[in-house]
Amino acid sequence: MNIIRRELKANLKPFVFWTIGLFILSFAGMTKYLGIGAEGVDLNAISDRFPRVILALIGMTDADTRKLAGFYAVIAYFATVCVSLYSISLGFNAAARETVDKTYEFLFTKPKKRSRILSAKLGAALIFITLFNILNCVFPLAASSVLGYKENIIREVALFCAAAYLVSLLFFSLSVLLSVVASNAEKGARRGNVLFVFAYIMGVVCDTFENPGALRLFSPLRYFTSAELLSGRFSAPYSALCVLLIAACTLLAFRFFERKDLTAV
């Protein structure tokens, strides 16, 4: 408990900053829909003129932005990017922050098993990820209510947020594994970022095809597509894949961490 408490305290400030960012993204995004509706702008007509790759970059390939749910899908895409990046940073912090800050000689010479220390750190990070994902769900609904939108998007928001939660947990576990496996903590952080950029680019590549097929496997950001989620489908195979990958990465991370030489960066 002592480690969890310290981790919660240490990670509170970044959490507040990320939350402010998510709040701005959700409220500003949802407010845009109000403006577009008032001006009678047809975003679909505008977006049809753009090349598909540009739409893929901003997650607009299969969203009907004339409807609130479709418009929200675009915001949800960026929110997923946001929670994924936050999770990657939390994963790195949980697995490697002590070696980067050189405090490992303090913590890892205390009578606690390494696995228990890592569990406590991952547990604290998981609390923040879960809270962040709950807020990711609450903010658009609150914005919708505050802005007086008549359309009910509770189901869509719940599905998009559940998808974002799974994807963020996957990025989190990948980040933990990469940070643990890397001989040098900075290298681990770099690899986590490279992995996200790769996943993002692969997501764009997927979106440029009508049927990307197995390419989707390489981008967790496309495990749950807007088209599927807007039609109420939550991909069971990709959910299972996410859970499997999360479990495998976490187990491997613990295994490597148990035998890792802890040295300064």
Add this chain to the structure above:
Amino acid sequence: MSAVIETKKLTKFYGKSRGIVDVDLSVNEGEIFGFIGPNGAGKSTAIRTLLGLIFKTSGEARIFGMDCERENERILQNVGYLPSEVFYYDRMKAIELLNYSASFYNKDCSKRIKELSAALELDLNKRVEDMSLGNKKKVGIVQGLLHSPRLIILDEPTSGLDPLMQKTFFELIRRENARGATVLFSSHILSEVQRICDRVAIIKDGRILETKRISELQENTYKKVSFTVKPEANVNDFSVPGGSKIEISGRSVSFIYKGDCNLLLSKIGKHPILNVDITEPSLEEIFMHYYEDGGRRE
């Protein structure tokens, strides 16, 4: 006397780089054991292997008779460690850090924290990030001792402490030792080791050259000899069996000598002596002698 620390052929390589090779150590219960060698000799590697921060390549390492890797958690209940460089969580006050440290042990350490901080004149309400290196070191000393450990491992402990505080620190360590704690004291400052340790292991290039009692090292084994001859004399070709590190500067000769004192005196006596000085060498000089010998003893 039972061994608190025992290593057999303990070896650690970082990839292809040498850490320590075939280190055999035996630190007895209740002693203050010095571990000396220059930077890069392998002192910290040996300590980190004992503490389970890094994993051995081969050999054996036991503390309190328990395996340092398999029973690390149990061992650390009774070990206090002060690293050579202290890094703590900056946003914490000293008292918060010490309470956090104490929370890992199943005992009330508040009284000890107060006692130790008072002895070291440590301001507990100051944030660690606002502290000088010396004060951070004091926090390190308190966190290493607050749970009254049976084994205290100190890696270059006095860096950053002013001479007065060093004196207080040594008194503190002696008191802990009198309480029954065993101390492993790693340093490259040999006068420190000389000041406090019972026995000493000399390490070079990852290997232990020798383990001896401090008194044995200083007892008649080595002499520091220097003499000056009269102006007309020539000492350029001076040599003596058992003499090493011979330095001839004009009419003055100085060297470290180990051997028969009669032979030494007869050799020197062949020259028209103006002045002669035979003293105990400092541990530093003995130590340097080891290095120049490359560890080839007896």
